[in-house]
Amino acid sequence: MSDWKLPWSASCLCGRVKMRVTAPPLVSMACHCRGCQKLTSGPYSLSLLLPAAAFEKLEGETELGGLHREASTHHFCAYCKNWLYTTNIGGGQFVNFRPAMLEDARWVVPYVESYVSEKLPQVVSGAKHSFAEFPPVEAYPELMAGFAREGCRPG
Numbered sequence: 712m713s714d715w716k717l718p719w720s721a722s723c724l725c726g727r728v729k730m731r732v733t734a735p736p737l738v739s740m741a742c743h744c745r746g747c748q749k750l751t752s753g754p755y756s757l758s759l760l761l762p763a764a765a766f767e768k769l770e771g772e773t774e775l776g777g778l779h780r781e782a783s784t785h786h787f788c789a790y791c792k793n794w795l796y797t798t799n800i801g802g803g804q805f806v807n808f809r810p811a812m813l814e815d816a817r818w819v820v821p822y823v824e825s826y827v828s829e830k831l832p833q834v835v836s837g838a839k840h841s842f843a844e845f846p847p848v849e850a851y852p853e854l855m856a857g858f859a860r861e862g863c864r865p866g
């Protein structure tokens with residue numbers, strides 16, 4: 712689909728890690744959980760859920776960080792320690808990519824927000840669908856269909 716303007720180039724804060732996205736995201740999400748607040752040092756994490764095959768790390772060294780879990784493995788730039796992406800989502804089928812790394816991230820709006828039960832006061836993400844915790848697994852097909860239909864697109 713031409714309106715996605717793929718592929719997208721991305722890099723970490725210091726520029727040592729370069730990444731590329733080659734296929735459309737399945738959904739855009741903001742997570743307000745306490746874990747994401749601490750990981751980002753901010754009010755929430757912003758992510759694009761990608762099919763694992765749509766994401767490539769082209770160059771630069773990453774290291775694992777966060778809670779060093781088997782599932783939801785957090786990758787950081789080895790030099791600037793920027794949080795870049797999360798692998799081992801859904802048994803390795805997906806990568807959760809942090810769209811702030813995109814060369815142009817100005818079009819990214821979360822379609823879904825999770826853990827609004829832990830949201831900081833006055834924070835507004837702009838998401839269309841809000842969940843107290845994570846959306847139930849059975850809600851994802853409809854959320855992904857909605858994002859494909861009416862989600863954000865590169866400007």
Ligand SMILES: [Zn+2]
Nearest residue numbers: 723725788791
């Ligand atoms: Zn870096």
Ligand SMILES: [Zn+2]
Nearest residue numbers: 742743744747
């Ligand atoms: Zn979270």
